Amino acid sequence: MADYKRLVSYIYAYPGGVRDKNVGFAKAEVRNGQFKLTVSVKGVYTDTPELFGVYVMVDGKKHQPGGFTLLKTGTVMVNQGIGQYQDLFNPMNINQSGYTFEDISGIALARENEDFYRMFSLWEDCILNTEDITFAQPEAAAASNPVVQADSEEVSVKEQVNRTTGQEAERKSAEMSGNVRESETVRRNAEDVSENEVEEAAVTSKPATPESAQSAGRQADLQQETAQMKAQQVRAMEAVQELLFRNTNPQGTMPQNTKLQHTTPQNAKPQEEMPAFEKVFINRDFIDAFEDDYFYDCVEVTPELLKQLPIEDDAVVNNSFLVHGYYNFKHILFGKVCENDNNTRYFIGVPGMYCNRERFMASMFGFCNFKKSHRSDYSNPYFGYWYQEI
Incomplete structure (x- = not known):
């Protein structure tokens, strides 16, 4: 067991280059001439299932303090915040790159063209400068290795x-x-x-080995599975949008209180003269969404119902951010607002998770404010509503 080595370290998210919460762990184990790498993440919330690259961090001494080169070893699919990855390598020549197990300083999960979702796990407690991170494919590393x-x-x-x-x-x-x-x-x-x-x-710098051929086969299968999943998501999104934007029949979407119609006194206003906004709350279950009472009488609605209301700004309900929130959480929140200096009476809330990326998208479509929700059916601490008062 002289060649046995084992390293376990936590993985931390680095949004904007700043260390944030723990999102999982990485385990590296060398036994019987094989390097086994295991990565497990939980709590990496994305709007849709996303594919992340798995990298080993090398060449720390060639950069400024805290900088590293990322050498790709595979990919991991993160769905509903969870992702699992495991693979075997030659500890003396990882992915035919010329780098050994001793050259590794840590593990990274990232995408080359996006710097928000980047996660790192370092073997030692040292400085990490995310601005001095470079990506190198195994082929390029092999070409540069003498x-x-x-x-x-x-x-x-x-x-x-x-x-x-x-x-x-x-x-x-x-x-x-x-x-x-x-x-x-x-x-x-x-x-x-x-x-x-x-x-x-x-x-071809080096003939293919059984290990590299097997790894390439696994990556090809994973890429094909990812492409199929993406295609299914696109088709589902198109179907939802077609249903929302083409179904213009108001019947069935605006419930009528037949009992109230029969029992209304003669001197009362007819049901038809009730404000359109107030009709939304008829025969609906109220949702306890927030800790305070500034927003009250909250109900779940659809984008199609909102389009039938006399909202002056059509862009409030006719935008892809609102439809995207409805597609992910199957509802939009609509409710009343307490008296305020802005003279607003109602609000529209798009469900989502608070993060910099989603905050930027929400502000583009007019939903600049976020309110955390304590709904028991959405226990995630980052869940809430991007809202706009009308």
């Missing part, structure tokens, strides 16, 4: 010598049989094939 490059050049030279020797022997044999023209054709064809093979050998 040991791997020398091995590939040696293999390429040997292949060229062997092929040249075989071609010479074939040419002499053809000449001895008197088939000079035929041997010349064979020789030229062989030279053409040899040139193509030598070019391919020069491009």
Whole structure:
């Protein structure tokens, strides 16, 4: 068990480059000549299932203090805040990159083109400068590693010598049989094939191993599964939007209180003269959504119902942010507002999770304020409503 090594460390989110909450753990284990990497995250909330790259952090000494190079080892799908990843590598040459287990300083989960959702797990408690993070693919790392490059050049030279020797022997044999023209054709064809093979050998730095082939197969299956999941989400989103925007029949969406119609006194106002906003609350269950009473009589509605109300600004209900919130949580919150200096009487709340990314999107569509909700059916501490008063 002399070669046995085991490291376990927590994974922390770094939104905006600042260390935030713990979102999981990473475990690295070397046993019997195999490097087993396990990553488990929980609490990484995204609007839809998202694919993150899994990286090992290397070359810490080549950067400014706190900077690292991220070498990709695989991908992990995060769905409803949870993701699991596990893979095996050669501890002396990780993913044919030339880097060993001893070169690793930590683990990272990230996407190259987005700096908000980035998570890091360091083996030692040291400085991490997220602005000095670079991404390198295994192929690029292998090309820059002198040991791997020398091995590939040696293999390429040997292949060229062997092929040249075989071609010479074939040419002499053809000449001895008197088939000079035929041997010349064979020789030229062989030279053409040899040139193509030598070019391919020069491009491929190292022959594929069973481990790399198996890893590539797993990644291909995961990418195909991810593409299928994305396609299903797109189709579902299109179906919901078509239902919301094409269903213009108000019947069935505006319940009528038949009992009240039969018992209303003759001198009372007819049911039809009731304000359209007040009709929303008829025969609906009120939701206890907030700790204070500034917003009260809250009910769950649909975007289609909101479109039928006399709201002066059509952009309030005709925007993709509101539809996106309804698609994720199956409701929009509508309620009354206590007396205030702005003379607003009602509010519209789009459900969501508080984070910088969603705050930016909400503000683009006029929902600049967020109010945390204590609903028991949404126990996440970041859940609440992006709201606008009308």
